[in-house]
Amino acid sequence: MASSLFSKLAFWPRWFWRQLTSMRTALFLLLMLAVAAVPGSLYPQRSADPNGVRFYYDSQPEFAAFLDSLQLFDVYTSVWFSAIYILLFVSLVGCVLPRTKIHWHAVRSKPVKTPVSLARMPQYRVVEGFDLVAAEEALKRNKFRFEKQGESLSAEKGYLKETGNLVFHYSLIGVLIAVGLGGGFAFSGQRVLVEGDSFVNNLASYDSFAPGPLFYEGELEPFTLKLDKFNVVYDLTNPANIGQPIDFIADVTLGEKGSQSTEQIRVNYPLEVPGANVYLTGNGFAPVITVFDGKGNIAYSGPVVFLPQDGNMTSLGVVKVPDALPKQIGIIAFFYPTAEKLESGAYTSIYPDPIDPLLTMNVYTGDLGLDGGVPRNVYALDTTDMDLVAGRNGPAPALELRVGEQAELPNGLGTVRFDGLLRFASVDIAHNPGGIWVLIFSLIALVSVTMSLMIPRRRVWFRATSDGKIEVAALARGDDPGLSDLLDRLVLEIKEGKK
């Protein structure tokens, strides 16, 4: 009674488990996974393209909120995507574990019993001219596992096919775990370095920092990095290609454990530092600007990072001078490495290297909005509480400065000077301890799936018939174009007794 109740209770879970671990379900989940991955390429993803998400929110706020509620900006961490791949992996485990047990026994047990009717096998021949002893020799030479069963021989080889299949699926689990754990401990931080700047590796030194959920500060090992010089190599020889960047090279000084070394960081060639790699991800110009306020004091002095806007390095920068008296000053400036005046009166850059550099400035005065405690983007100027005092369509024309020049601000607000020109490099400092394990498991997966798909699993039988002839038959798992050849070759080899 109790046992029947138990089996009734166990029916549905067992039914569910059988469904989940069936090949059909695995196939279905695989196709679901492929379909579920598609939206991540249609909508911007927070992980890969946060600005794209922001743009969506700016242009279509309601639609963006709707998409967000479906997690379409975070597809690959979404509930539904995760559900699919977790189910897929559960199904995988449920499928692979029993198969491992079966394979384990198959490898250790003797070949199957010779079928009664060999003539039904996909490859079948009746031959004569040798005996089972000669056949045994040939099977041994060809590395078959075989057993003499009375008047017949049963042989099998290619167990590595299933071994490969199983190892492949286990290594996929390895990849998944390595991706998950590695991502947990991973970090990547960004920092903009102007020529001459130094970086000390601690959390406060990063402009932005993206740690994994398991990150701890002890992962940041001590080192310093100074950007000595940033070089851009342009193509100057090929007419069709003039001005294309050929190479970006950051000359840096790396300080670790009391010693210093000079190194280079290039695109595709990150610099190995203690506990991380340093990658070159961007570059641009940083004009050195000094602002004197209305009272003649230096209110600001230093390089300002300008963000490149186009291929010829027209760059946009913002200078905020909160300490200027009598009023705060804000400047939106354009930098043209090789300036050319358009008919409209505006400038454009016609070459990315600074051959004829020009700085133009729109000057605002008023409240920079820095005192409210709200974090502000250093690359943008909020002009809501400010008045334009010089600039296009302003009361006074925009300021135009070449290197070494200075200009008076209107209304006695002060003076601006363009002292010189530096370059900056933006670097990513990143580490993912799981990466190497992902690679190892992927390579194991690649080798094992190749084995699984390419190695043939074959059974061969010989049976001596009463009239002195020999029946030969072969069977393969799945498609095996070489099965017929194998049998012909074996027979020929036995007949010729060749070594």
Next chain:
Amino acid sequence: MTPQLNEPLSQVSLLFVTASMAFMALALMLFSFQLAQLGKSDEVSQKLSPVEKAAFWVTGFGAVVLGIGVVLRGIAANRVPWANMYEFAISGALLILMVYLTSLKIKDVRFIGTFVVGFVLVTLFAAVSLFYVEVKTLMPALQSYWLVIHVVVAVLATAFFTIAAAFHLSYLLKAGTKSKIMRVFPSLENMERYAYRFNVVGFVLWSFTLIAGAIWAERAWHRYWGWDTKEVWTFIIWVLYAGYLHAMATRGWNGKRAAWLGLIAFFAVIFNFTIVNLFFKGLHVYSGL
């Protein structure tokens, strides 16, 4: 430091590529004519007909002409000739032809000549008319030996997938029609088997492409995987072909369903190369257009 570009030589290369299109067009006509002839007979002879022989000779000669065009493009650019869409397309077309011609020892492969040559012709036409760009030096992000490995294996995988897709298509045509032409095609079982074999090789190569791409991404972009649009589609294609392989091992799912799945996976490959390259925002912006 700066590699020398050879603009006049790239024009010679373009001439060879264009000339190879003429050969492909001629081969396509011969193959189509041969197909039409097949419809008239009940039995297909094991030996090649004169028209078929001519078609293969023209295809082979066209492949050599295209090969010269591709090699000259590489010499003109002073690097491997697969760094932008035009170059992927011409190198891909060449590899498809090479894989196809070397697999001719499987006798039945000759039946899909029309599909393969037609596909190559369309690819070359798109390359020359839509994707063409002048020889350019490589942007720093592409200056890596992984460009040689990752891309050539991806293109090779595509070549194998293409031939498998031709078999899928023939399979579905044959399964869905009683036309005389399709009747003389290889049996459904055989076509399924050929498609499977080419897909298996393609799948292994595609897996390698994925891994090599991840290694390169770690060097270039500080992470081995970031769900960039191209990465997403490479993943989707891998999963679709994995699904196809499972379908082939699932009772009731081989045959027509597997053939459709293989064809859908191949469409994803084409989609990845064309639509994703040209219209999707991402880090793999190397079309040069």
